[in-house]
Amino acid sequence: MEKVAEAVEELQAAIKDQEACLKRKRETLDEQLDHLFKKPKSKEVKASDVIQLNVGGDTGFVTKRDTLTAVQGSRLAEMFRDRWIHSWQGTARVAFSSTWIPSSFELC
The missing domain is CATH 1.20.5 (Single alpha-helices involved in coiled-coils or other helix-helix interfaces)
Structure with a gap:
């Protein structure tokens, strides 16, 4: 033993x-x-940034970045971290894979 x-x-x-x-x-x-992915000095990323989502072709989803990053380590949190958002060249529109179901993003 x-x-x-x-x-x-x-x-x-x-x-x-x-x-x-x-x-x-x-x-x-x-x-x-x-x-x-150094932050460009011209655009400061804030938690309060408003982001329009295109989920499976439905562009009616708008939320703040801090909502998408609320669950640390989640796929969304990683996608919307400070260092990644700069790779979108300043756009606030993000297209998600069409395999994601829009109803998954709706409020009950």
Whole structure:
């Protein structure tokens, strides 16, 4: 039983090391992406920016950027982060894949 406990401790330590390594790699990648997508000085991105969405051809969806980025780590949050919004060259219109269903974006 003691060997099992030791093995578990070793595995937990290895997992912790891997998590730390992955965190460092993620930070490095984030820094590289920030460098690639530097914010232009001419346009400041704000959480209150209003964005019109085209979801499956329906362009009737308008929301603020902070709504789309409210859930950290979500696909929408990643798409609308500061560094990505500049790659759209200042446009506030975003086209989503037509496989997304417009009713998914409607309020109940």
